[in-house]
Amino acid sequence: MPTMKRLRMGLVGTGPWxxxxxAPALAAHPDVELTGVWGRRPDAAASLASAHATTAYADVDELFAASDAVAFAVPPDVQAPLAARAAAAGCHLLLDKPVATTVTAARDLAAAAEAAQVASVVFCTLRFAEPTATWVTEQAATEGWFAGRADWYSSFYAADGSSPFSSPxxxxxxxxWDVGPHALSVLLPVLGDVTEVKAAAGLADLVHLILRHSGGASSTATLSLSTPAKASGSTVELRGEAGIALMPSGGGAxxxxxxxxxxxxxxxxxxxxxxCDVRFGLRVTEILARAEEQLPAG
Known part of the structure; x- marks a missing residue:
C-alpha cells in the first residue's frame, strides 16, 4: 500500500500556546509537514520557526499558499477573519476556541469554510483529551439524563495567581468566552443543543448560566478566570436514570x-x-453571545 502524502500544515500565532x-505537536506529527509560521510579531515568528526547522513567513497569504491546512493560535477576533482567508485559499482549518466572539464573524467564517468545502476542527481540549473524550462519548450514548452542571473556576487573574497563558x-x-466553550463542548454532545439560556453576573468576571437543552434536560455552568487560587478547579456532573456521572480529570494539552x-x-x-467542526464553533459563539446580551455592560 503506498504511503499517504503528509498534510502540509502552517501555524498562525507565536504566543505561549x-x-x-x-508547534511541537505539528512538527512531530507523522502525518503532517510543518510548512511555516506567521505571527503578528515577526521576531517571534522567526524564533519559533527556527526552533522547529521551518520557515517564518512575513506574509500570511504566502503561508496559506504553501499549506494544505492551517492551525490557529491567536485571539478569536484575530482568528476569524484570517481563518476565512485561509479557507478561501483552500486550506483546511484547525481552530482554537472560541472561533470568534461575535456571531457575525463566526457566521462569516463558517460560510467561508462551507463555500471552500474545507475540513475544520475546533480544538476544545476536553473533546480530544483522554480520558475526558471517552467519557463524553460514553455519556452521549447513555439515555435518561435529567440535569447537568459544568463549573470552571480558573485563577488566571486572581490576585494570588498568575499564568503565562494570560492575555489581553x-x-x-x-x-x-474563555472557559464557556469548555463547558458547552461537554454539555451539548450529551444533553443536546441549547434552546434557552439565562445568564447572571457575579463578582469580577464570574458568570452563571442556566441552560435548557433540546433533549429536555437542563444544566448550569459557572465560569470564571478570577477565582482565588485556593478555590480554583473544575467539575462536570450529570444526573439521570443511570445515576450520577462525574467527568474524570483530563490529560495534557x-x-x-x-x-x-x-x-x-x-x-x-x-x-x-x-x-467539533466550525459549525459547532459557530453554535458555541451564538449561545455565549446570547448569554452576554443579558449581562451588565462591562
Whole structure:
C-alpha cells in the first residue's frame, strides 16, 4: 500500500500556546509537514520557526499558499477573519476556541469554510483529551439524563495567581468566552443543543448560566478566570436514570492537540465532517453571545 502524502500544515500565532503546544505537536506529527509560521510579531515568528526547522513567513497569504491546512493560535477576533482567508485559499482549518466572539464573524467564517468545502476542527481540549473524550462519548450514548452542571473556576487573574497563558483578550472577555466553550463542548454532545439560556453576573468576571437543552434536560455552568487560587478547579456532573456521572480529570494539552490534529487529517482525507467542526464553533459563539446580551455592560 503506498504511503499517504503528509498534510502540509502552517501555524498562525507565536504566543505561549503556539510555542508550547501547537508547534511541537505539528512538527512531530507523522502525518503532517510543518510548512511555516506567521505571527503578528515577526521576531517571534522567526524564533519559533527556527526552533522547529521551518520557515517564518512575513506574509500570511504566502503561508496559506504553501499549506494544505492551517492551525490557529491567536485571539478569536484575530482568528476569524484570517481563518476565512485561509479557507478561501483552500486550506483546511484547525481552530482554537472560541472561533470568534461575535456571531457575525463566526457566521462569516463558517460560510467561508462551507463555500471552500474545507475540513475544520475546533480544538476544545476536553473533546480530544483522554480520558475526558471517552467519557463524553460514553455519556452521549447513555439515555435518561435529567440535569447537568459544568463549573470552571480558573485563577488566571486572581490576585494570588498568575499564568503565562494570560492575555489581553481573556482579561477583556473573561470566563464566559474563555472557559464557556469548555463547558458547552461537554454539555451539548450529551444533553443536546441549547434552546434557552439565562445568564447572571457575579463578582469580577464570574458568570452563571442556566441552560435548557433540546433533549429536555437542563444544566448550569459557572465560569470564571478570577477565582482565588485556593478555590480554583473544575467539575462536570450529570444526573439521570443511570445515576450520577462525574467527568474524570483530563490529560495534557499537548496530547489533546495531537488528537485534534489526527481528527483534522482524517476529516481532510475522508471528506467526513467532524462533530467539533466550525459549525459547532459557530453554535458555541451564538449561545455565549446570547448569554452576554443579558449581562451588565462591562
Amino acid at each position: 503556539a510555542s508550547s503546544t501547537h 483578550w481573556r482579561a477583556q472577555r473573561g470566563g464566559l 499537548l496530547d489533546a492537540f495531537r488528537a485534534a490534529v489526527d481528527a483534522l487529517v482524517e476529516s481532510a482525507r475522508s471528506g467526513r465532517p467532524h462533530a
